[in-house]
Amino acid sequence: MASRLILRIHEKHARLTSSEQKIASVLIENQGLIETHTATELANMAGVSKATTARFFRSLGYADFEEVRLQAREERNRTQPYSQKSAAPDQIILGRSIVDHLDLELRNLTRTFEELRSDRLPEIAGILSAAPRLWFLGFGTEDGAARIGKALFSRLRHDVHCLDGAGQDWASDLAMTGPRDALVLITLEFRPKLLRSLLSYARTSRMRIITLTDHGYQAQAERFSEMVLPCHVASYGMLNTHATVVSMLRLLAIAYAGQNATAVKQRMETLDAIVEELDLLE
Template sequence: MKEPQSLEARIQAHYEELPPAEKRLGDLLLGFPGDIATYSAGELAEAAGTSRAAATRFFQRLGYKDFNEVRLQVREAKRWGSPVYLSSASRLDGQGADKVMPSQSVADHLDQEVDNLTRTLEAIRPDALRDVVDAMAGARRVHVVGFRNSRMLALYLQRQLLLMRPDVSLLPQSGQTLGEDLVDIGEQDVLVMIGMRRRVGAVTRIMEIARAQGAKILLITDPSATRTARLATWTLTCQVRSPSLLDSYAAAMSVLNLLCSLLFRRAMKEGYERLRRVETLHEELDELDAFAWLTEESGQCPDR
């Protein structure tokens, strides 16, 4: 059998054989493995009510050379964005979220969102942005890909692009295999890969295949994607840090909105004509409540 690699998997694999002193440390770390990144071995041992010698034996029993090796692994897991490793026991003590005033939570959230937006948008090179928009406007087809949390971002981008140009697909398609989705990607196409941290292995493989088949690739990601970015023609990096355990995608949504706005300006005549036809079809099909604003103003349902 394959040996477990993550800290919590190693603890679970050895848990039953741990002596009581080491088991207390195991219990602490199973709840909050991310604490290793900020505490020393002695501090963790004290928090678990055990000795530093017991902590040393504990980590060696799990297969680590020393405490520094454990800390490096956990720091990488935090950078990768695992909520398990982003958590901390301090969140549940007297300084926890239940003791924080809502006004301070809002202020902290706003500060982080502003910082994410500022750092993300200021890092975008105007010439790269121009090249991306030109490529998306002139492509035969645009393929937008997203997995897990990136799927919602991919769906938003695909729906906005469809308002301005034809032949924009969202991959992977429901009920299809990836081979069926990727077979027709070619030199005249653009692949937009949205791959925020905790990416699945398919992200790299899809980009490798698209690149081999001659497509241009735009990668929209977070700062952790250094190796994945080497496969892309262009990379737009979005900051996702948050005061909570959950990543923020506000900066990523802003970048997607910026791309769509610039694309519309780039081909305003064609884009406006397409939008006009879409609106005409909405009206013919009676799909949208165009008079909803009257209901809000008067409190009554308007005659249709």
């Protein structure tokens, strides 16, 4: 799992000096060194001075090396491994407290976004910006998340659709797709057989596939996706959680808006004017 230290290194890497980049390389290869080695030992491993090491951590926003070490210990204690399903089906405990629910959702959110590479969002936003049409696809409860994605992006750009095979007429939906269209697939367990056929068609049509999925499916999703955004979705054994998925969709929308500020502003002003003209709000 990428720590906050590693995320900061990725974000500021281009602004580091060549000496500081040597330390960065050592830590990226083995972030566990923070807890097992002193600042002097890290400097020796990177072949730089202790003063350069101190300057490196300050440039990342830390007061000193001890603050970095303390953060690493807190992360280790807070993110101990936990299973995708905390209890076997016959041990499901109903009526969990609000505190239990909140704790699990926070762990899912924290782990998901701590592991997210900082360069991934701009790349995906670029794909979504270049797409003639944007499609969202989800099955079962993920269909609801797909519709949230459509609703978010419809505020930001034109030609946003759900690939939902209304009335089981998948052919009509697929006939509207084309090369360079972007397909945002949201898929958690359990996955229908139909998904395989739809993905095969999407790849043949040269659609660009972005998949939001659980960690257990990440390796398989990478076989057919241009980009994969793994989400932690641990539950107490029943009912998938979609908190991380929906939060990821919103983050993608924000990244898209940041790359297309002028067009997004015009789009939202147009929609607001239509709402006002139709007198839809109280």
